Amino acid sequence: MSEVVIKRRPSQRVLIGKVMLGGGTPVVVQSMTNTDTADAEATTRQVYELAEAGSELVRITVNTPEAAAAVPQIRSRLDSMGCDVPLIGDFHYNGHRLLTEFSDCAQVLAKYRINPGNVGRNRNEDDPFSIMIAAAVRYGKPVRIGVNWGSLDQNLVVRMMDENSRQAEPKNVREVTRAALIASALQSAQRAEKLGLAHNRIVLSCKVSEVQDLIAVYRALTQQCDYALHLGLTEAGMGSKGIVASTAALAVLLQEGIGDTIRISLTPEPGGSRTQEVVVAQEILQTMGLRAFAPMVVACPGCGRTTSTVFQELAQSIQAHLRGQMPVWRERYDGVEEMTVAVMGCIVNGPGESKLANIGISLPGTGESPAAPVYIDGEKAMTLRGDNIAAEFTRIVDEYVERKYVKR
Numbered sequence: 455m456s457e458v459v460i461k462r463r464p465s466q467r468v469l470i471g472k473v474m475l476g477g478g479t480p481v482v483v484q485s486m487t488n489t490d491t492a493d494a495e496a497t498t499r500q501v502y503e504l505a506e507a508g509s510e511l512v513r514i515t516v517n518t519p520e521a522a523a524a525v526p527q528i529r530s531r532l533d534s535m536g537c538d539v540p541l542i543g544d545f546h547y548n549g550h551r552l553l554t555e556f557s558d559c560a561q562v563l564a565k566y567r568i569n570p571g572n573v574g575r576n577r578n579e580d581d582p583f584s585i586m587i588a589a590a591v592r593y594g595k596p597v598r599i600g601v602n603w604g605s606l607d608q609n610l611v612v613r614m615m616d617e618n619s620r621q622a623e624p625k626n627v628r629e630v631t632r633a634a635l636i637a638s639a640l641q642s643a644q645r646a647e648k649l650g651l652a653h654n655r656i657v658l659s660c661k662v663s664e665v666q667d668l669i670a671v672y673r674a675l676t677q678q679c680d681y682a683l684h685l686g687l688t689e690a691g692m693g694s695k696g697i698v699a700s701t702a703a704l705a706v707l708l709q710e711g712i713g714d715t716i717r718i719s720l721t722p723e724p725g726g727s728r729t730q731e732v733v734v735a736q737e738i739l740q741t742m743g744l745r746a747f748a749p750m751v752v753a754c755p756g757c758g759r760t761t762s763t764v765f766q767e768l769a770q771s772i773q774a775h776l777r778g779q780m781p782v783w784r785e786r787y788d789g790v791e792e793m794t795v796a797v798m799g800c801i802v803n804g805p806g807e808s809k810l811a812n813i814g815i816s817l818p819g820t821g822e823s824p825a826a827p828v829y830i831d832g833e834k835a836m837t838l839r840g841d842n843i844a845a846e847f848t849r850i851v852d853e854y855v856e857r858k859y860v861k862r
Contacts, residue, residue: 471540471564476682484511492520507729540564550585661688760799787859
């Protein structure tokens with residue numbers, strides 16, 4: 455991976471279980487389950503899948519007594535599977551009761567997520583927000599104060615709208631709403647500190663659904679605090695739309711050094727794997743040169759010279775193979791996640807791109823000689839022919855990894 459120097463925004467370091475975020479540490483990838491948390495078996499299985507895919511933090515909904523009671527079971531099952539990924543409890547409306555009544559749940563969670571727009575608006579020691587912060591202080595847990603565009607404290611919005619209307623040059627509604635998001639987050643954080651939660655135990659997020667709003671909100675937020683920040687569109691959408699929107703927003707902010715942890719909130723396809731949001735988050739960070747998670751495949755788009763689908767099929771199978779091997783490889787080898795593999799479809803760019811990769815193969819295009827030269831570390835190593843090129847190239851890649859990267 456090429457060296458990328460981005461001046462990171464100064465922020466507090468926050469320890470979440472075994473994971474450190476903020477303070478210039480690498481941007482952390484997180485995700486969220488969509489199972490019924492009360493179903494401990496299904497939730498454990500999905501958390502494990504997300505962690506295996508590379509999610510470094512996993513958030514679970516804690517919305518009912520049954521869900522709260524299941525959290526210690528989920529933690530215990532994960533531990534028995536050798537999965538120590540920190541669990542974050544997502545609380546709305548009744549979180550104060552659940553954290554009070556289910557102390558085991560409160561203790562095993564690594565962090566709480568609180569939405570100030572959904573936990574009551576009283577300002578006394580017995581209001582829901584105060585009770586939840588008290589639990590965090592009691593059990594030594596960090597808290598993400600997560601403000602959402604769709605569940606913003608309407609009393610705050612109305613008050614700020616009224617104040618804005620009295621200005622000589624009032625701002626538009628969108629600008630005031632953005633300001634209300636930031637005010638809600640900062641006021642809640644300040645209140646949490648007054649209630650005893652340490653400054654370096656707080657993570658903030660101000661999530662919206664539109665790209666330009668997210669960029670504007672976080673740029674403004676960074677000017678007003680040094681809390682660690684969680685980035686993500688609150689509802690990115692499905693498929694390519696969700697991926698493109700998330701990338702467009704987060705890439706701008708990350709390039710400016712803003713953001714300590716990210717989540718890609720994709721709506722999964724019916725029956726689709728929840729792990730796609732983890733892969734997308736990793737690929738945003740890796741293609742920007744900020745982190746490396748798995749070997750990257752360089753492949754050409756194809757043109758009139760590549761009427762065969764062989765190179766497409768090989769690129770797809772190699773990419774799946776590399777990702778599938780990473781849970782094992784990351785335990786055995788150092789630096790394998792930075793490897794690049796080129797799968798090219800013809801002689802125009804094939805040899806050149808193959809030489810620039812750790813390993814590359816240039817498949818024959820239409821009308822070209824039926825031979826596929828393989829390049830290793832910039833040098834032509836061999837030429838593959840016949841009907842078994844895919845399997846042979848996969849074997850060559852595996853042997854290269856075993857030979858090249860030092861075992862742990």
